[in-house]
Amino acid sequence: xxxxxxxxxxxxxxxxxxxxxxxxxxxxxxxxxxxxxxxxxxxxxxxxxxxxxxxxxxxxxxxxxxxxxxxxxxxxxxxxxxxxxxxxxxxx
Numbered sequence: 001x002x003x004x005x006x007x008x009x010x011x012x013x014x015x016x017x018x019x020x021x022x023x024x025x026x027x028x029x030x031x032x033x034x035x036x037x038x039x040x041x042x043x044x045x046x047x048x049x050x051x052x053x054x055x056x057x058x059x060x061x062x063x064x065x066x067x068x069x070x071x072x073x074x075x076x077x078x079x080x081x082x083x084x085x086x087x088x089x090x091x092x
Contacts, residue, residue, distance in 0.1 A: 003031045003076045006083040014041045028059060029072040031082055046084070056087040 002022050007015050015021050023038060025031030036043040048054050059066045060083040066074045076082060 001026060001076070001078045003078065004081045005031065005035055006081060008084055008086055010086065011042070011045060011084065014039045014045075025076060027072065028061065028066055028074045028076060028082060031076055032059075032072070058085040058087060059083070060085060 001024065003025055005021050005023055007019055007021060012019060021035070021039065023031050023034040025034050032042065032046060046054060046057050053059065053072065059072075061069070061074055061076055061080050066072065
């Protein structure tokens with residue numbers, strides 16, 4: 001099932017500059033797997049050496065943080081939008 005993925009600026013070089021791409025998947029995990037197949041390089045930036053989502057990467061399905069749902073097994077559908085949001089830190 002097609003899912004739209006919003007790609008943050010620092011990762012857009014992997015999509016040839018595209019801010020939004022379409023992938024296939026029934027869960028967030030499936031969609032991110034297809035994202036890696038279509039645009040190699042995402043896996044290393046999203047997952048740590050143990051295969052877990054990196055601590056500073058937040059994933060949203062529509063406006064809901066997957067950490068408060070079913071994590072990577074959160075279902076997605078064709079009207080859903082998956083957003084990859086790197087955590088921002090710094091300042092005074």
